[in-house]
Amino acid sequence: MVIYGIYIVSKSGGLIFNYDHTVPKIENEVTFQYPVNLKLTVENKRVVVSFGQRDGIVVGHVLTSINGTEVKNSQLDDGTEVLDFLSKPENFPVRLTFTRPKMTTNEKIFLASMFYPLFAIASQLSPEPKCSGIEVLECDTFKLHCYQTLTGVKFMIVGDTNQSGLDLILKKIYELYADYALKNPFYSLEMPIRCELFETHLQNLLQQHEKTGVTNV
């Protein structure tokens, strides 16, 4: 029973608010001997595990540090490429830390605006006239609920697959948005929501939901 995050997309399709609720932090530090028995590749300036699983490290995890020093842009502090470093036997044994990749803000904005056409396409593909867009998107690891208001703002919540009552939370979030974002005279429409009150009330709502399992706010 976990809620992973909340996203609000404006009428024109821009991400105006996002909030990560519980993101499980998975970090594995393992000491390796030469040669590294994982296949590593560089993708988007990140060193990613492309094949091989061991000690909790799975395909898709990202290398974050070597011997305790941080890896940035697939390079070490002194500018040597990580893959070059790991191909030299004299550098071993070596301690490598892998984590689940974290979405950057840019990626979130990108994905949120990606959902916008998907939603529109879904309503057009429908065999029946007057169909809504995507309301629930279910996968094996998460469930996404989307609620579009009559004015065109989309509220999205990503939660665990067995999480229930997500659609109710969305309506509550809409109320909070109407109260703490729109009634804030210094908030301009269609702009990113940076209202502290909104965020604190949202956190309270999610906490309460987690405690009781149902929303009775």
Next chain:
Amino acid sequence: MARQGNRLDSKKVNSELFTLTYGALVSQLMKDYDNVEDVNKQLDRMGYNIGIRLIEDFLARTQSTRCQDFKETAEKIQLGFRIYLGISPNISNWSASGDEFSLIFETNPMLEFVELPDNCTNLKYCNVLTGVLRGACEMIQLDITSKFIQDQLKGDNVTELRVKFIKTIQDAIPAGED
């Protein structure tokens, strides 16, 4: 309504504070602008800015669905007056084509302590309401206009707000709603 409990119940706010605040706003505008017409225009504009935000609150509270005809819209507007001003104007004087109706106010808390001075007979004291209606309807893709055609401040028995449907704004309807 939907919300209870830890929240301040919005209907329990004394209407006098609102009445006086609105009165202060209008009288300040009268000082700032020489022309009464400009004051009417400013009130309408302020109302519009209120309306485009207030509609979200209305929708979130009432969980309304999209209106399929103008009669439904009229009832929703009436409900809105009940929620936000605590009054229920009567809906009447439907035009034959069903695209125009009147809201008849017998009482209006906004007018409670007001007497219009002689020099501003053209002032539409409640003109903020026309803006609110226009802004709120525009956000749900309805283009309407409204104007006051009877005013208790000017000696009429009731205040009458005439609301006219112009069109639905088709290209602004969000996907999945059209």
